[in-house]
Amino acid sequence: MLKLEHAPSAIPDGPDRTMYLVIDASKCNGHVFREVPIRSTDLEQVLADLVEGQYVEPVRVVGFNVGAGWSRDMSAEVALTIKLRNISDRRNLPKSLCKFIAEQTSLPRKTARAWNAPYRERVAKTQAYRRVAMTAEA
Secondary structure (H helix, E strand, O other): OOOOOOOOOOOOOOOOOOOOEEEEOOOOOOOEOOOHHHHHHHHHHHHHHHHOOHHHHHHEEEEEEOOOEEEEEEEEHHHHOOOOOOOOHHOOOOOOHHHHHHHHOOOOOHHHHHOOHHHHHEEEEHHHHHHHHHHHHH
């Protein structure tokens, strides 16, 4: 039987790195995660790739941090970031990205909240714990 004393990390660039992947609508394969180098999964590079038109039709942006133990749909946040930056930069955005921004920034708040429910529950528990701790200290 083979025993490994120390297995290599499955988490690239350390456990506290947040990565972002874009789900793209491919005409022949449906919705796919595009194959990208690990160094291209940070937020700024994903934003640049979206603005440059590197995706055929972006559908969703998923953010995750394996070390912190979370993953969630970041589409609305990414769309809003691009929209706000574009207002100041005055760039011409690809049509597919304009469609993505329009869809993501016009979602009803209930829908956006439902996608992020597990994350919100953890935050609410943490805030409740902090309130109890602060009350006990006072």
